[in-house]
Amino acid sequence: MSYELAGVVDSRHALAHPLLAAVDVGGTKIAGGLADRDGGLLHQVQLPTPARGSAREVMAVVGQVLDLLARHPLWASVRAVGIGSAGPVDIQAGTVSPVNIPAWRGFPLRSEVAAHPAVDGLPVALGGDAVAMTAAEHWRGAARDHRNALCLVVSTGVGAGLIIDGSLHTGPSGNAGHLGHISVDLDGRPCPCGSRGCLEGLASGTAITRTALEGGWQPAGHDTSAGAVAAAARAGHPAARHAYDRAAQALAAGIAATATLVEIDTAVIGGGVAKAGNVLFDPLRRHLATYAALPFAAHLTVTPALLGTDAGLIGAAALALPLLASPTVVAGR
Numbered sequence: 001m002s003y004e005l006a007g008v009v010d011s012r013h014a015l016a017h018p019l020l021a022a023v024d025v026g027g028t029k030i031a032g033g034l035a036d037r038d039g040g041l042l043h044q045v046q047l048p049t050p051a052r053g054s055a056r057e058v059m060a061v062v063g064q065v066l067d068l069l070a071r072h073p074l075w076a077s078v079r080a081v082g083i084g085s086a087g088p089v090d091i092q093a094g095t096v097s098p099v100n101i102p103a104w105r106g107f108p109l110r111s112e113v114a115a116h117p118a119v120d121g122l123p124v125a126l127g128g129d130a131v132a133m134t135a136a137e138h139w140r141g142a143a144r145d146h147r148n149a150l151c152l153v154v155s156t157g158v159g160a161g162l163i164i165d166g167s168l169h170t171g172p173s174g175n176a177g178h179l180g181h182i183s184v185d186l187d188g189r190p191c192p193c194g195s196r197g198c199l200e201g202l203a204s205g206t207a208i209t210r211t212a213l214e215g216g217w218q219p220a221g222h223d224t225s226a227g228a229v230a231a232a233a234r235a236g237h238p239a240a241r242h243a244y245d246r247a248a249q250a251l252a253a254g255i256a257a258t259a260t261l262v263e264i265d266t267a268v269i270g271g272g273v274a275k276a277g278n279v280l281f282d283p284l285r286r287h288l289a290t291y292a293a294l295p296f297a298a299h300l301t302v303t304p305a306l307l308g309t310d311a312g313l314i315g316a317a318a319l320a321l322p323l324l325a326s327p328t329v330v331a332g333r
């Protein structure tokens with residue numbers, strides 16, 4: 001039966017089919033969704049993020065997204081709310097400090113959402129966006145059949161999360177698996193995080209463009225995106241190919257290190273840079289054969305993410321799923 005056709009949702013229906021509300025906070029958009037407990041998205045809304053606005057202005061848009069969701073008849077069946085946010089996050093404190101939303105530093109997003117009139121009384125879970133994407137790919141996507149997996153989001157930055165022994169491994173603050181800021185180049189460039197030679201500085205979309213430009217690649221128009229570099233690489237431009245090869249090498253070193261550390265058997269790669277397809281994945285698999293050399297890491301596979309732009313909302317819903325199973329235990333509130 002379609003939920004949409006059910007029209008009026010009574011309390012018995014709500015008990016039989018508890019739903020999850022999901023909120024995905026990013027630097028460009030704030031999305032909301034209603035999901036069933038199998039991770040199916042039943043309804044979605046989204047508004048632009050006033051990323052340069054005050055802390056209150058950004059929160060007001062989160063409130064508007066919640067209000068839009070609450071207008072849907074299925075809202076009556078919502079039993080828990082999950083939030084995935086650009087990071088860093090602190091899931092113990094319930095706060096977020098997204099790099100691309102400067103007004104939010106230690107912002108108490110979880111308690112603010114919990115206090116929203118529409119949410120009143122529902123348990124709320126919070127996680128970082130890359131960890132949410134990891135939960136989504138494990139629940140419904142490319143990591144579905146794996147008990148030990150690393151999932152990466154490679155776009156303007158590099159985020160990642162871990163599935164260990166079949167469960168999401170968040171770490172105490174919610175940032176475990178943050179592969180973008182492990183060093184893969186001991187004497188490499190200083191990183192804004194304070195370290196040097198970080199994976200993100202070599203493998204992000206921004207880094208790929210910089211490497212290509214430094215190598216002499218010139219964009220045909222004004223498009224200097226990693227996608228434009230990928231098109232040039234596909235056409236055989238040596239500097240563009242080198243930029244992807246260098247990014248792939250850095251990713252391979254980080255993925256192999258993770259496999260050696262915690263014995264993952266697959267790495268799932270999503271985000272805009274993964275859209276380069278074989279331009280990224282061919283050199284990545286080649287370099288991985290070099291770096292993941294020990295027998296217990298050598299069977300490691302690398303595969304593109306499956307959920308695309310839905311991963312944020314499905315992942316936010318996944319973070320709230322444990323709250324459905326034990327409604328009296330509200331983690332971290």
Ligand SMILES: [Zn+2]
Pocket residue numbers: 180181182191192193194195196198200
């Ligand atoms: Zn760093």
